[in-house]
Amino acid sequence: MPFLENEPPAEAEVTTTTTTTSGTDLFQSVGAAAEATDANKDEDRVVDQIESLCMNCHENGTTRLLLISIPFFREVILMSFECPHCHFKNSEVQAAGEIQPRGVKYTFQIEKPDDLQRQVVKSDSCTCKFPALELEIPAQRGQLTTVEGLLRGALEDLETDQEKRKDLDKENFYKIEAFLEKAKKMLEEDVDKGTYPWTLELDDPAGNSWVQPIIDDLRGKWTRTDYPRSREQNEALSLNPDEQPEQKQEISTLSAGDNVEINKDEVYSFPASCPTCTMHAVTNMKMVDIPHFQEVVIMSTVCDHCGYKSNEVKTGGAVPSRGRRITLKVSEPEDLARDILKSETCALSIPEIKLDLTPGTLGGRFTTLEGLLTQVYEELKGRIFDGDESDSMEPAEKARWEGFFGGLLAAKEGKIPYTVILEDPLAASYLQNLYAPDVDPNMITEDYDRTEEQNEDLGLNDMVTEGYEQEEKQDEAEKS
Numbered sequence: 001m002p003f004l005e006n007e008p009p010a011e012a013e014v015t016t017t018t019t020t021t022s023g024t025d026l027f028q029s030v031g032a033a034a035e036a037t038d039a040n041k042d043e044d045r046v047v048d049q050i051e052s053l054c055m056n057c058h059e060n061g062t063t064r065l066l067l068i069s070i071p072f073f074r075e076v077i078l079m080s081f082e083c084p085h086c087h088f089k090n091s092e093v094q095a096a097g098e099i100q101p102r103g104v105k106y107t108f109q110i111e112k113p114d115d116l117q118r119q120v121v122k123s124d125s126c127t128c129k130f131p132a133l134e135l136e137i138p139a140q141r142g143q144l145t146t147v148e149g150l151l152r153g154a155l156e157d158l159e160t161d162q163e164k165r166k167d168l169d170k171e172n173f174y175k176i177e178a179f180l181e182k183a184k185k186m187l188e189e190d191v192d193k194g195t196y197p198w199t200l201e202l203d204d205p206a207g208n209s210w211v212q213p214i215i216d217d218l219r220g221k222w223t224r225t226d227y228p229r230s231r232e233q234n235e236a237l238s239l240n241p242d243e244q245p246e247q248k249q250e251i252s253t254l255s256a257g258d259n260v261e262i263n264k265d266e267v268y269s270f271p272a273s274c275p276t277c278t279m280h281a282v283t284n285m286k287m288v289d290i291p292h293f294q295e296v297v298i299m300s301t302v303c304d305h306c307g308y309k310s311n312e313v314k315t316g317g318a319v320p321s322r323g324r325r326i327t328l329k330v331s332e333p334e335d336l337a338r339d340i341l342k343s344e345t346c347a348l349s350i351p352e353i354k355l356d357l358t359p360g361t362l363g364g365r366f367t368t369l370e371g372l373l374t375q376v377y378e379e380l381k382g383r384i385f386d387g388d389e390s391d392s393m394e395p396a397e398k399a400r401w402e403g404f405f406g407g408l409l410a411a412k413e414g415k416i417p418y419t420v421i422l423e424d425p426l427a428a429s430y431l432q433n434l435y436a437p438d439v440d441p442n443m444i445t446e447d448y449d450r451t452e453e454q455n456e457d458l459g460l461n462d463m464v465t466e467g468y469e470q471e472e473k474q475d476e477a478e479k480s
Contacts, residue, residue: 016276054083061088076121078144093121095143099237100207101276102226108147109221111197113189116136116148119212125237126204132195133183147200147211148187155183205233219349219356226360228275239278274303281308288366292338293430296341298366315343315428319460322447324427326420329442333414334434336370341430342422345458348372351400352418353407369420369431373412381405425454 054061061083068076080091112114122128128150137154145153158176161375165173188194202209213222229237267286273320275279281303289295300311328335342348342365348357357376365372410416422429425449433440455461 052081054081054086054088057083057086058090059083059085061085064391077146079219092124093142094124099239099276101310102207103203103205103229103233104207104209105204105225105227106200106202106209106211107223107225108200108202109197110147110186110200111221113194116146116187116366118147118214119210120145120147120150120200120202120209121210122150122202123204123206123208125206126202126209129201129203130183130186130198131201132186132198133179134413135183150200151187152185155180205229206237211402214397215354215404218356219347223358224361226363231278234278239276272301274301274306274308275310276308277306279303279305281305290339290341290430291436293341296366313341313343313366315364315426319463320427323423323425323450323454324429325424325446325448326422327431327444327446328420329417330369330411330414330420331442333416336368336373336412336414336444338369338434339366339429339430339432340369340372340422341366341371341428343424343428345426346422346424346429349421349423350411350418351421352416353411354404355408355411370412370414373408377405377408377412380408425450425458431448 046067049062049064051060052063053059061081063079063081066078068078077094077431078091079094080089081096082089089431108115108118122142124142125139126142127139129135130151135154139151143150143153158180162173162176185193185195186198200211207226211222229239267284269282269284272281272283273279281301283299283301285297285299287295288298294315297314298311299314301311302309328338330336342362345359345362347359348361349355354377362372362375362379365375367375407416410417420431422431431443433443437466450458450460452461
């Protein structure tokens, strides 16, 4: 770690003999860092430090860096600066990993005072919103804090110049005072006196921000949505080269403007743009006819420049007037071999093991029930128990997670009976009926009316399906 070396040669030699050169070993879990601090409590220096320029008085100060690995998340660098001359202090957090392939949005419902203590990692590209206050914190320095610390920090910035406003701008002074009073009620430790519930939203195009989940969270309390970045967001993250060389056109069956009849037995390719590096990529597409359901499109994108890969399933056709709920009683290992199509708008839950996947999780998938549960198990366990990151968990919370993963493992191996519930407001998901065309005695399919909120989230309320031709003619007539 050359950029951190700022010690006498003798100390540097001791350091190199007690650490490895592996990049992953540089980042300790919070628990391991605390143990190392206790073991070296006689030493003055417990973190790496370098001399750096103070931007306030332009004298030399000290920057301290601590490399840690956060449970459920990834590696970060904690930095703090202090100037002994002007006593200026500053601290921030930076993601140590690379920019993620997709951006991420978190929505977290604060329903009680305990939720205020959830950890929050806010990268320097993340925008935070508090809809109840109509408050937005733009992308700025990174922070490792809590929900309470994030909001309280914004309120402290507003309170800084209140004394000056009281004399110079009384109108804005009273408006800000009313705003601060409303915001402080959201931080009240007494539920009866405070304003609960309220919502925190994080939007990070780099995908390096995070809000801590716990196993007891119900559906809708903590949601994460991954999304492809726009060209403008890629440019803001410096992912777009200033000048892109001309790309050699890949051999593809389809090009823009082609009028071709799609053959179900053929794989089609067409040029695309990589969502990670924005360079030229190729998307492969194939139509698949699922018996007793409908035709779907399986798409796979591969980028030869950065190695990005993705695959997803898209359903076509008109938007149905009602949503669909499929309930399957899994009682035999043979049920794990059922084909399942989970669309992007589908929520999946297994009440017996407290598994609840919100819409958008894992994207669109066409696999078997066993394959889907295996993917959920591997991805979720990799986030929760990655290396020794779980050492910093409280024993009770760790025991709950272990019990959850034990139940999920038993479910994907068919050792316990359980219920799978697919709920899709667009009726675009499918679960194989082993008795088709007869009724499956272990599966119930029911249609339901979508809520107004679901229609709004899906953009159906803004759709114009009738009379738009007349509106277009009227617009053309007014222009002429």
